Amino acid sequence: MTAARTWLAKSEPSKYPWTQLVADGRTSWDGVRNFEARNNLRAMAKGDLVLFYHSNEGKEVVGVARVSRTAYQDPTTDEDWSVVDVEPVVALPKPVTLAAIKADSTLAEMAMLKRSRLSVVPVTSEEFAHILHMGACKLSRRVRT
DNA sequence: GCCAACGTTGGC
DNA sequence: GCCAACGTTGGC
Numbered sequence: 001m002t003a004a005r006t007w008l009a010k011s012e013p014s015k016y017p018w019t020q021l022v023a024d025g026r027t028s029w030d031g032v033r034n035f036e037a038r039n040n041l042r043a044m045a046k047g048d049l050v051l052f053y054h055s056n057e058g059k060e061v062v063g064v065a066r067v068s069r070t071a072y073q074d075p076t077t078d079e080d081w082s083v084v085d086v087e088p089v090v091a092l093p094k095p096v097t098l099a100a101i102k103a104d105s106t107l108a109e110m111a112m113l114k115r116s117r118l119s120v121v122p123v124t125s126e127e128f129a130h131i132l133h134m135g136a137c138k139l140s141r142r143v144r145t
Numbered sequence: 146g147c148c149a150a151c152g153t154t155g156g157c
Numbered sequence: 158g159c160c161a162a163c164g165t166t167g168g169c
Contacts, residue, residue, distance in 0.1 A: 010167085034152070056167060098168080117151060117166050
């Protein structure tokens with residue numbers, strides 16, 4: 001068993017905001033149509049934590065979600081794309097903006113900055129912890145996998 | 146709303 | 158298999 005990994009996934013708030021995930025309790029992360037993003041989805045393990053980022057509007061990390069089901073066929077297409085299921089874990093008390101991420105030298109190597117158009121990217125455990133810290137978010141025991 | 150970045154498609 | 162055209166994402 002490899003160590004749990006952490007990720008960042010983008011959603012446009014006008015399409016599927018964090019509040020909707022909280023309201024739904026669980027959702028399938030569909031619509032990914034990029035090979036690299038798809039491969040990242042397929043690399044997710046159950047229990048992996050995912051930073052939920054609002055693109056276009058807000059441009060900030062707003063919460064932490066958790067993978068509740070690993071990759072399976074995207075039901076919205078016959079083609080070879082995948083979805084995972086995620087559930088909300090906790091909202092960040094202080095959302096972490098893209099500007100704040102860019103301004104922080106310890107986050108300069110983040111994949112989301114280097115590969116800005118990729119909707120699902122890996123996050124190192126250091127980066128993950130740092131963003132939670134910036135977001136004034138303490139992971140409680142129930143979050144740990 | 147514009148435009149840069151960049152992944153994907155399709156002609157050759 | 159190369160590369161130009163095209164489409165989409167996402168920041169500004």
